[in-house]
Amino acid sequence: MITNIPGAPSGAEHADVxxxxxxxxxxxxxxxxxxxxxxxxxxxRGRAYSPGSFPRSPAEMGKAFWDPVAGLYGLFDVWSFDGCDSVVSSGLGGGSLIYANVLLRKDERWFVNEEPLPRGGYENWPVTRADLDPHYDAVEKMIGVTTYPLENPAYSDTPKTRALQDAATELGLDFRLPPLAVSFAPSRDAAPGIGLPLADGPYGSLHGVQRRTCRLCGECNLGCNDGAKNSLDHTYLAAARHHGADLRTLHEVRGIRPRRGGGYAVDYSTHTPGGGPGTITCDRLVLAAGTLGTSFLLLRSRAELPGLSDRLGTRFSGNGDLLTFLLRAKDRTGSRTITGSRGPVITSAIRLADTADGTRETGRGGYIEDGGFPAFVDWLVEGADLRGELGRAARFLVDRLRAMVTGDTNMSAEFADLVGRGELSTSSLPLLGMGRDVPDGVLRLRGGRLDVEWHTETGEEYFDRVRATMGRIADVLGAEYADMPAWISKRIITVHPLGGAPMGRHPGEGVCDAYGEVFDHPGLYIADGAALPGPVGANPSLTIAALADRMCTRMLEKGPPSTRSAKATREVEFHMTMGAGLVGEPPAETRPAPMPAPGERTSLSFTEEMRGFLSLGVDDPRSGDMSARSHGDRFSFELTITIDDVNGFLAEPTHQARAAGWVDSPVCGGRRAVEQGWFNLFAPGMSPDRREMRYRLWFLDDDGEKRTLSGRKDVHHGPATRLWLDTSTLFTRLLEGHVPEGEEDKATVLGAGTLHIRPMDLAATLKSFDTEGPRGMTAVARFGKFFVGELWDVYGPG
Known part of the structure; x- marks a missing residue:
């Protein structure tokens, strides 16, 4: 139930979410x-659009843009940045109102880990295809997907689909009909047919307007006036309202901040006559305002949210979006001109293989899809074909230059003036490219406005590959290939901006975790494209929805967030680990709760980074350190240590956990992913007063040779002044092959050296602690007590 809070600002309401x-x-x-x-x-922030209410006439389209300063509250929000432009949506249903209906899954091998980026850093996906597959299933079922019924007589007359299929066959390319969120049949078991009445879904209709099956008008990107598109207002939002969700349109969020006692306060303004500012509070806050909207909101609220990762604003990409045109394309007979004006916007796709696929193909992969012909794209076509009203286009370019000088990056008003009047071109077929471009863009505030620093230079090889393939398709179809005019300066228009608040394994890598929860801010979640650490490659809508579904499962499993902040919790953990809890009894609020009942497993993980030197041809790590420094053979690793069951870990004598991550050294060919790793904490040593921290990491070098990094920290009785040195120094050996446990001394030693953890890295390790399962705080407390107790046993008096 939504309640009013006495004494709250502006009579603030409160909701669970x-x-x-x-x-x-x-x-x-x-x-x-x-x-x-x-x-x-x-x-x-936008309004609801029922079937039949989407703009179509030039006069309506001139007002169909979002720029409240200019008095525009329409469907399209057009942004212009240095290096790219972006078109996003504003309305109840978000991007589903204007997207092209494609619900492809992200390719399994494109969930990359430790993939180097041209300007430094690595692209990491902390989730896998296996993690998302059940959530992909759930979203597809809820929205309703089908492939284009090309063989059905009612829908077979779509020349662009046949043409792309013919071109793919002749060129040996991977052609497919992708899943579409479009209703071609009046019900699940009925035969497809054009313009047939659709029955309401199981949760009714938000709009009370009759929907009809697809009539091949090619206007999906303008909003479907027939209701054939299974957009979110017809599916998820109708279901949400059925279950009691309060859907408020024309409410634009201006800022967020933590709420005393837990949860968050959300400040908004209303775009209705007589509307004004308001505030609502909540226990859990989900940011899903789109990549640009969510990133802008977080950047603008940064002062109110101390502790946000410094990765905020990073990993921006355009998902490889590229719009081009085939002019005067012909079918296989050469007698019929192919246009994009008949059919849904997208009916078919060609997949370009990726180096990550493990095939002979090299480069970043992607998709090329046939394009439909909605009106606003057609006005752009006129420019591509060097026709249209050049004066209006010139005015647009002047306005763009003005924007670059003044910093006014919202170009919706100018774009609205650009479109003006237009007539459908009858000789052009758009091609839509998307794929794994380079996610090295940065979002930041400039003069209070959102700014993006991203260019196509680092992804030039990818874009050249896609354009070359499109050119080959044009040749097969006897067409003239044409880029967008903006490509002269290597600018793109993306409808799939991604990144800005990327997920990661720890705050040093991302803003939120793999479930979308913002590090150090319990109950604050990111559920849109901003959370993606890199491009999806395919159309990203389904992946965003699947990640959100996975996030929600986690939210419901965890229950309401604790009123204690994650930062305060980790401060308690830090003091316990460093020994502050040894003198007397900890305060009641930090005293460990009872142990979980048998069968209630709680996992614990943390990230550790060490660096140092390693020399080839050296057997003894202690001598290898000094030798290696003169050769510059640096060696480092970053590992996420995962204890699957804290109770079992503490009870088991060798205290073994899993290690995953990477090693990095010139002697191994750069950064190499750990294929399998083991970590033992305070395993018994050769005498009662000795303990060992053991590391065993299996990986492949750049020649594909199996290698093992074997490391050992020697923790033994001595003065307390040795504690830091012993626990922060790892003696390592590089071994030939993947060496099983206990056989390290029999293996061929390739090199040796020492690695160290720095104080600043230790602080990052302590900050990275995370748990899954019941009573996570209890698990951390028990782990901390064990850690300190073992150190006391070794270094304590007696």
């Missing part, structure tokens, strides 16, 4: 939380 935005992440979150019985409020 507030969702900002109603796109693929926000709609999924609203439904999942509401169906679990929680009070949910969705704040959407």
């Amino acid at each position: 507030v969702v900002v935005g109603s796109g693929f992440g926000g709609s999924v979150a609203a439904y999942r939380m509401a169906s679990a019985g929680l009070s949910v409020v969705v704040l959407e």
Whole structure:
């Protein structure tokens, strides 16, 4: 139930969950939380659009843009940045109102780990295809997907689909019909047919307007006036409202901040006559305002959210988006001109293989899809074909230059003036490219406005590959290939901006964890494209929705967030680990709770980074250190140590955990992923007063040769002044092959050296502690008590 809070600012209301935005992440979150019985409020800045209400005439289209300063509250929000432009949506249903219906899964091998980026750093996905597959299934079932019924007589007359298939066959390319969120048949078991009445879904309709099956008008990107598109207002949002969610349109969020006692306060303004500012509080806050909206909101609220990762604003990409045109293309007979004006916007796709696929292909992969012909794209076509009203286009370019000088990056008003009047071109077929471009862009505030520093230079090889393939398709179809005019300066228009608040394994790598929860801010979640650490490659909508579904499962399993902040919790852990809890009894609020009952497993993980030197041809790590320094053979690793069951770990004598991550050294060919790793904490040594911290990491070098890094920290009785030196120094040997446990001394030693953990890295390790399962705080406390107790046994008096 949504309640009023006495004495709160402006009579603030309170809800269990507030969702900002109603796109693929926000709609999924609203439904999942509401169906679990929680009070949910969705704040959407745009308005609702029922079938039949989407703009079509030039006069309507001129007002169909989002720029409140210019008095525009329309569907399209156009942004211009240094290096790219972006078109996103504003309305109840978010991007689903104007996207091209494609719901492809991210390719399994494209969930890359430790993939080097041209300007430094690495692309890491802390989730896998296996993690997402059950959530992909759930989203596809809820939205309703099908492939284009090309063989059905009612839909077979779409020349662009046949043409792309013919070109792919002749060129030996991978052609497919992708899953589409479009209703071609009036019900699941009925035969497809054009313009047939659709029955309401199981949760009714938000709009009370009759929907009809696809009539091949090619206007999906303008909003479907027939209701054939299974957009989120017809699916997830209808279900969310059915379960009690409060869907509020024309409510634009301006800022967020923590709420005393836990949860968050959300400040918003309303774009309605007589509307003004308001505040609502919540226990859990889901940010799903789109990549640009969520990143902008977090950057603008940074002062109110201390402790946000410094990775905020990083990993921006355009998902490899590239729009081009085939002019005067012909079918295989050469007698019929192919256009994009018949069919859904996208019916088919060609997949370009990726180096990560393990095939002979090299380079970053992607997809090329046939394009439909909605009106606003057609006006751009006129420019590509050097026709149209050049004066208006010139004015647009002048306005762009003005924007670069003044910093006004919202170009919707100027774009609205650019489109003006236009007539459909009858001789052009758009091709839409997308794929794994380089996620090295940075979002930041400049003069209070959102700014993006991203260019196509580092992804030039990818874009050249996609353009070359499109050119080959043009040759097969007897067409003239044409880039967008902006490509002259290597600018792109993306409808899939991603990144800005990327997920990661720890705060040094991302803003939120693999479940979308912001590090150090319990109950604050990111559920849109901002959380993606790199491009999806395929159309990203389904992946965003699946990640949101996975996030919601985790949210419901965890229950309401603790009122204690994660930072305060880790401060308690730090003092316990460093021994502050040894003198007397800890305060009641930090005293460990009872142990979990048998069968209640709680896992614990943390990240550790060490660096040093390693010399080839050296057997003894102690001599290898000094020798290696003169040769510059640096060696480092970053590992995430995972204890699957804290109780079992503490009870087992060797205290073994899993290690995953990477090693990095010139002697191994650069950064190499750990294929399998083991870590033992305070395993018994050769005498009662000795303990060992053991590391055994299996990986492949750059020649594909199996290697093992074997390391040991020697913790033995001595003065307390040795504690830091012993626990921060790792004596390592590089071994030939993947060496089993206990056989290290029999293996061929390739080199040796020492690695160290620095004080600043120790602080990052302590900050990275995370748990899954019941009573996580108890698990951390027991781990800390064990750690300190073992050190006391070794270094204590007696």
